[in-house]
Amino acid sequence: MGQEVIVVREFDAEKDCLGVEEMERRCEVGPSDKFSLFTDLYGDPICRVRHSPAFLMLVAETSEEKEIVGVIRGCIKTVTCGKKLSRNGKNGGNDNTLKPLPVYTKLAYILGLRVSPSHRRMGIGLKLVSRMEHWFRENGAEYAYMATEKDNEASVKLFTDRCGYAKFRAPSILVHPVFAHRLRIPRRIHVFRLDPSEAETLYRRRFSTTEFFPRDIDSILNNKLNLGTFVATYDQESWPGAERFLADPPESWAVLSVWNSKDVFALEVRGVSRVKRGLAKTSRIVDKAFPWLCIPSVPEVFRPFGGHFLYGLGGDGPHAAKLMKSLCSFAHNLAKDRGCRVVVTEVSSREPLKLAIPHWKWFGCAEDLWCMKRLGEDYSDGSVGDWTKSPPGLSIFVDPREV
Structure with missing residues (x-):
């Protein structure tokens, strides 16, 4: 009996919603006694990324039974990756005060990677990430990043050991x-x-x-x-x-x-x-x-x-x-x-x-983990260099569309 063939394709809202919801219910998303994603409301699995300027959702399904066994979501946006100093003089004025200006880059974000428990350790997660990164590159993204819990060893190993991502930031939820x-x-x-x-x-x-x-x-x-x-x-x-x-x-x-x-x-x-x-x-x-x-x-x-x-x-x-x-x-x-x-x-x-900021430690996560990967040449003006190697600043701006 040959190895089961897995096909990765774009999500079809008309026929895939129920299959994705059923697959995600079978997945354990987070430890017990903590918050975990339960289900997207209104039967809309893509609702968490559709508010982004460019987004894509992929599913992995078995070639014979057409069972959905994996899913991944991704989006692309332009964000600040650093800053440069510029003279503040305008129209020949004498004000030479140095003013910080943002340096922008095109950034991709991976979220919602799930693989059915019955089909893990078959390379499906890697296949989904690879296909998503291909779409990122086609659309000009210079970097890609993902967020996971620090103690989610399977996710961290997939991205850092097999997909070439590096641990980048550790914010607190x-x-x-x-x-x-x-x-x-x-x-x-x-x-x-x-x-x-x-x-x-x-x-x-x-x-x-x-x-x-x-x-x-x-x-x-x-x-x-x-x-x-x-x-x-x-x-x-x-x-x-x-x-x-x-x-x-x-x-x-x-x-x-x-x-x-x-x-x-x-x-x-x-x-x-x-x-x-x-x-x-x-x-x-x-x-x-x-x-x-x-x-x-x-x-x-x-x-x-x-x-x-x-x-x-x-x-x-x-x-x-x-x-x-x-x-x-x-x-x-x-x-x-x-x-x-x-x-x-x-x-x-x-x-x-x-x-x-008032919070309860039992509910939150003292240290989330963001991993970053450079997809290609940096098309910014060169003021930052390789963003993946830059030291963290005091603050970050968390985009609510990706939460």
Whole structure:
């Protein structure tokens, strides 16, 4: 009996949805007692990448029975990979101040690689990655990267040992549960919601040199899944407008944006004992009955649920951390009003505001792992060299479309 032939082809939404969903249900995605991807909502397996400017989904199927046994998703975008210094003089002016400018590169991202347990160790994962990288190169991508849990040995070995990727960054995934009670925000702190155009101005002027900053930030801010960009300041009764704010910023300020992941995919916590489930339920009952006690209750996370993702976190000034904490409280209350059970973000391990972001260690991941590969020649202006060998900066910009 010959070896089973596996065919890799492009995903067909009309006939492959049920097969992909069934295959992904058979896969163990993450350890027990932790968050794991459960299923994409509305029977749409490609929904996690379709918001990107260029995306592709491939499936691997058996040639005879036409059973889907593997899947991979990928997208391409243009992001900041470093910065260069340029003179600030315009039209022959005398201002020779050095100004940092972003250096962009075309970056591909691999996510959602799954292989059915019954067909592992057959080279299907390698075949899917190779085909996806071929599409990346055809579309001009200069680098490709992927994210996985640091202790996912099978995934790490596949990409680093067999696919030529190198360990690149180790950000932290921070998860905060949504309680039955609302979180309080100090009266002195005011939170302002920016319209997409003003948010774009703020992000481009202050964050465009941050590593992984997407050049099409306007597409993200105008996406229907984006719930808003919010700025917190002290004792400021009204928002002056982005231009005036940037020209004369307050002593301290903080900013973040909220992405509605609840309408993209669902999560669940698996492998938790009945005792822990009972304690969690008790905490919810008490919190709901006595909200003024502000008991940190555990939400119902043992069935599929949704959450919000916080991105574009930043700020400046001696009190930026306190303002960021209040913004996170604001985001918690927004998530509560919209029926979410967690608020999630991902930041660099060196992020200055990391300690100000409330989170529960049990829910999150102290060290995620991003692996990077150079696909070809670097078409940027040469200011960065090989990005895969560059040292990490203080911050990264996590694109919510790839979460």
